[in-house]
Amino acid sequence: MSIRHGLLALLSRGPRHGYQLRVDFEASTGATWPLNVGQVYTTLARMERDGLVEPGESDDQGRVVYALTEAGRAEMERWFTTPVVPSDRPRDELVIKLAMAVAAEEVDVAEVIRRQRTATMRTLQQLTRAKRDSTQGRARLLVLDSMIFQAEAEQRWLDHCEAVLKEAR
Amino acid sequence: MTVVALAGVTRVHGDGEAAVHALKGVSLQVGEGELVAVMGPSGSGKSTLLNIAGGLDRPTSGTVHVDGRDLATVRDLAALRRRSVGFVFQDLNLITSLTAVENVMLPRELDGVRSRRARDEAMAVLTEIGAAALAGRFPDELSGGQRQQVAIARALVGERRLLLADEPTGALDTLAGDEILRLLAARCAAGASVLLVTHEPRYAAWADRVVFLRDGLVADATDAPMASAR
Structure with a gap:
């Protein structure tokens, strides 16, 4: 799996900003895969470039909130419907x-x-x-x-x- | 305080050419409040070890102490088992014609305790382990996990603080098996001592200490610190 798939899944619960996504990610995986907030923002920027997420308004602290696009939702669905094969590990x-x-x-x-x-x-x-x-x-x-x-x-x-x-x- | 101590225990079944050396010199201690797991493949001697620790079998050589008493000097082992040691096996723990609470009362009644008091004690231990609601049910009205809960209550009723468990999770799925280990660990935290025999790593891992038995000898244990060399 990639970080982007994890972020897609978390964004399916509603728009989030980067820091929130990092907290959610660690809470769900039991901190077995620590992320730094830089990785999250870099990944979000690439996902935005690929049309999987779109930035919305900034919150009062100037943090951009991201939401899933249709393509993002489709990619998440593809990920969940494709079984993991051993060569991925x-x-x-x-x-x-x-x-x-x-x-x-x-x-x-x-x-x-x-x-x-x-x-x-x-x-x-x-x-x-x-x-x-x-x-x-x-x-x-x-x-x-x-x-x-x-x-x-x-x-x-x-x-x-x-x-x-x-x-x- | 050490609740059970085996020192240099050997057990030979048969003699001459056909002799089987089930245990070849095992020393092992279980302290108060400790959960110790013995792991090993079939034929490693783990059930023999448990039977000897609880006075169901006698060692060929070596000594066994339970609560500080040398079992070699105890005449009435059955009385010792009723008062000091509780057993839980993989299955066939309960008498099917008795309700859960009657099963738990049984060792106390056999020990001469009056029925009313035995029932109070049985209810107390069932309540302690969160199984009071099962008291009136017969074994065939219980799930596998619930039957083992009742067996554990029976093993701990009265003054007994040492529980010997031989594959108590054998017939259970992992969820029910985990619950049994959660219960045993909680009883240890409350002061009981448990010696658990299992071939399943996931259940052994609930123990404070895991002892690996191979061909009648202790091959290793998790209590000695060891550097990771992965």
């Missing part, structure tokens, strides 16, 4: 690292897995604590849940790797 460093550990000589792969599993569990514990203590909205909770499911999948995969390598020994 960056390569997973851990997967590469473990593959290299298996390929390399003189690496104790079981030890790499053991260390990683404990580190991943610590991450999972931190995420679970954040979820337990969260008083924020549903969007943020679901973002935390997503990270929990991902950490859990990583943990399961590490267990699987361990079992496969043990079998091969």
Whole structure:
């Protein structure tokens, strides 16, 4: 995804100025993707150039309020109706690292897995604590849940790797 | 204060060629108010560990202390389990012909507490865990998550402050499973101690400390600080 898609979604709730968009963005994503206000204004300027948003009146502090255009609404719809494919995501460093550990000589792969599993569990514990203590909205909770499911999948995969390598020994 | 302490515990099933070494020297402590999770694949010895911690099974060697008492010197383990240790399993926790509150009362009545007082105690613990509304229902009128709530209430009724849970979320979806862990964590915050056995990382992560069991040995635990090397 790009920042512009996120901004389109937030603008669908009504016109906003840049600072407000930044606050909304972080509140929805649980601050997993921090934005600075400069990025927001740069993105809005490009979106305006591409006809996705239009500036309206300035508020009393001189901040320009942006609204979705028809094209902007269509682009948002296209984004939400198109599933994400794996190539949109960056390569997973851990997967590469473990593959290299298996390929390399003189690496104790079981030890790499053991260390990683404990580190991943610590991450999972931190995420679970954040979820337990969260008083924020549903969007943020679901973002935390997503990270929990991902950490859990990583943990399961590490267990699987361990079992496969043990079998091969 | 340490509520349960295992020191150098081994457990061998059978002997000679056919001997199975389920535990090969495990030491583990659970403190007051602590939630400890034991993770491991099937066959790693985690259920054996739990059974030994609660006096359902005896170690081949090593010692087990519950509330400071050496289990090797306790004659009536059944009485100890009724008074000090509560168990929650994956399923089959409740007696289907009894209502929720009657199930929770049962260990107290077996221990000689009068019915009226046992009921008061059962209602108190059900109320504490937010399940008072379930009191009059039979197990087959409850959801899987609600049944486990009642099982937890029964495990904590009376003076018991140590709860041993063996895959208590096994049959539940993730939402109901999370609620069970939320409940266990809350009971720990209120002073109970929980030793949880699970193979699911997402539930283990609710624990203060996660212990990884592999082939009858503790392979690692999350309490030692370790630098991230990602």
